[in-house]
């Protein structure tokens with residue numbers, strides 16, 4: 001094919017998708033649009049398909065134009081030029097930030113000082129410095145962040161959202177450090193099953209440095225494309241079999257890759273306990289680094305405003321908790337990040353400074369063969385669609401005069417049935433690619449919208465209403481992003497920095513390495529599991545297609561292990577940490593239900609629990625002054641909400657209402673605050689939107705299997721422009 005038919009834009013690479021210039025006003029308008037769409041807080045299974053390799057070359061038109069001038073590929077070269085070191089050595093990078101590559105043992109049972117041949121991991125770190133005044137040069141302990149996944153990049157999240165996080169949490173003087181867990185993005189070696197060193201290599205030992213990542217990325221893309229049309233496990237009679245076969249074939253590839261490196265392969269050392277141990281290494285390295293900064297006081301702690309005796313102290317009459325964070329972990333984990341944080345707390349309870357764990361994963365479920373418990377509140381989240389639509393009445397496109405809630409739910413279902421029999425097809429105007437929209441697409445889209453209902457439900461209603469009314473032209477515009485838009489440059493042109501190729505198997509490898517009880521089931525048994533999950537969730541077909549990915553995965557975790565249901569450190573007793581943990585769950589979260597937050601909080605002495613009374617994944621999915629106040633109080637003054645008592649139904653814990661919900665946006669104009677407060681509130685909502693937006697870009701597992709679903713951000717952009725025309 002002649003290259004001109006690709007309509008490539010030479011700047012159209014992944015680089016600009018991941019890395020936006022920190023703050024340029026010229027992108028302002030686009031930001032406003034994105035801020036809304038990207039609140040799909042995307043953790044656990046995210047959807048921003050442009051982060052999967054298909055996205056690398058399946059570029060999306062709308063963004064191409066808007067973002068092209070944001071390309072700054074050289075910044076990756078900046079990072080690549082950093083020599084890894086066992087001490088923290090910060091280098092200027094990405095204009096306003098500092099980066100480091102911290103060398104740690106790949107296998108903590110084989111420390112680096114024992115032999116120079118022991119394998120290493122180089123952790124990619126980015127420092128977003130707080131505003132330090134006077135002689136203060138650094139925070140006592142950095143705020144480490146993990147945006148979820150597993151497989152999400154904390155590095156790129158901090159790069160995009162670090163400043164906003166400081167503002168949102170009211171700690172502008174706090175240093176924020178984003179790091180990529182093992183196997184991911186900027187941390188090397190990567191968990192990459194597709195890239196191999198060339199056969200003809202003269203050196204005797206294979207090395208990840210010799211791997212052909214361009215070829216590997218292309219193979220990953222081809223394999224993903226070949227599975228695009230299968231859909232979810234209930235999309236056809238053969239879908240489950242096909243998906244399972246592909247999963248097993250991929251597992252075999254990973255095994256082949258693993259065998260190449262013997263005991264030194266990264267795939268054996270990416271499990272969550274190893275990453276938790278790395279976080280301890282980061283804290284230790286930070287401590288060592290700050291001790292080299294001259295002048296007392298060289299470091300500043302989180303500003304503690306209360307006296308120690310006022311701090312929440314142990315219910316068993318134990319000693320009060322020290323607010324000091326020196327040498328301790330200060331951490332904000334979302335979704336899978338809660339699993340990482342809780343694992344750290346379990347392994348190193350006396351090294352806990354502050355842990356905010358939001359969108360809580362049930363650790364016992366996570367290590368089980370099929371993590372079905374996470375669907376507990378999926379129905380509840382979806383059911384709220386019809387309720388909110390009804391409440392919004394005419395402002396909801398799917399609403400009709402005289403409707404009851406059930407009428408809206410029925411209309412939705414009728415559209416689904418209709419689409420099952422009459423899928424839509426069209427030709428994408430710009431790329432001249434064939435495109436389709438089926439019942440399966442609609443189910444994926446709907447499930448996706450459950451992550452951020454506040455923003456997404458009105459758009460979902462618009463899509464479904466267009467389907468219902470047969471307004472196909474509008475619909476096609478809404479779905480335009482569904483058609484891929486190829487850019488061969490990253491594969492056929494000169495290779496880019498390895499760090500700019502996003503797709504890899506990190507999410508898969510972490511998820512499967514953490515399985516204490518591996519999954520290796522026959523098809524009939526999987527069918528049964530599916531039926532049983534269907535009793536719990538209306539979206540069992542979508543969800544089951546994701547949690548299946550570890551079937552037949554044969555690589556054993558050889559690094560640190562941590563068995564949640566049998567931990568030698570604490571048995572079944574709650575764990576006493578050096579500072580109580582703060583857990584946050586939404587009342588209805590499609591993938592991390594409230595009951596998991598309650599259960600996890602009870603595993604830790606004095607841990608606080610906040611229930612945010614809203615729908616969506618993680619508390620960020622809806623604005624809540626109350627939740628934000630608690631987080632600020634926890635970080636700034638060490639105030640911990642009370643430990644939950646009782647169970648779902650009759651239990652007691654802190655509840656926070658949200659100010660915004662579907663069809664009721666919350667901003668300055670709707671704020672009840674006045675004057676200064678109103679301005680502060682406007683700022684807070686802006687930073688919240690920014691954090692939501694950056695979180696929406698995090699690459700997480702599940703993306704590859706869903707790359708055929710249009711991106712939310714396009715839906716939002718079109719929705720906005722259509723509404724604009726209407727009014």
Ligand SMILES: *[C@@H]1O[C@H](CO)[C@@H](O)[C@H](O)[C@H]1NC(C)=O
Pocket residue numbers: 111113114
């Ligand atoms: C390696 O370092 C650890 C602590 O970092 C120390 O306990 C150990 O003795 C050292 N081993 C050798 C062989 O130097």
Ligand SMILES: *[C@@H]1O[C@H](CO)[C@@H](O)[C@H](O)[C@H]1NC(C)=O
Pocket residue numbers: 198200201202
């Ligand atoms: C190995 O083969 C590749 C092409 O497959 C070639 O580009 C490269 O020069 C070869 N390297 C050696 C050391 O022969």
Ligand SMILES: *[C@@H]1O[C@H](CO)[C@@H](O)[C@H](O)[C@H]1NC(C)=O
Pocket residue numbers: 528531532533535
């Ligand atoms: C699902 O629920 C139905 C009806 O309650 C029950 O008959 C069936 O055994 C359940 N299936 C599974 C696999 O749990």
Ligand SMILES: *[C@@H]1O[C@H](CO)[C@@H](O)[C@H](O)[C@H]1NC(C)=O
Pocket residue numbers: 234531534540541
């Ligand atoms: C699976 O699909 C069939 C129709 O193809 C449908 O009858 C059945 O209810 C679906 N099962 C679930 C659990 O969605």
Ligand SMILES: *[C@@H]1O[C@H](CO)[C@@H](O)[C@H](O)[C@H]1NC(C)=O
Pocket residue numbers: 379534535536537538
């Ligand atoms: C969730 O919805 C499905 C499909 O409507 C239903 O079969 C199931 O019983 C519901 N589960 C719960 C726990 O409400």
Ligand SMILES: *[C@@H]1O[C@H](CO)[C@@H](O)[C@H](O)[C@H]1NC(C)=O
Pocket residue numbers: 520552553554
């Ligand atoms: C899965 O089970 C089959 C036998 O049922 C076995 O041959 C195979 O090795 C198992 N695979 C893994 C990865 O454990």
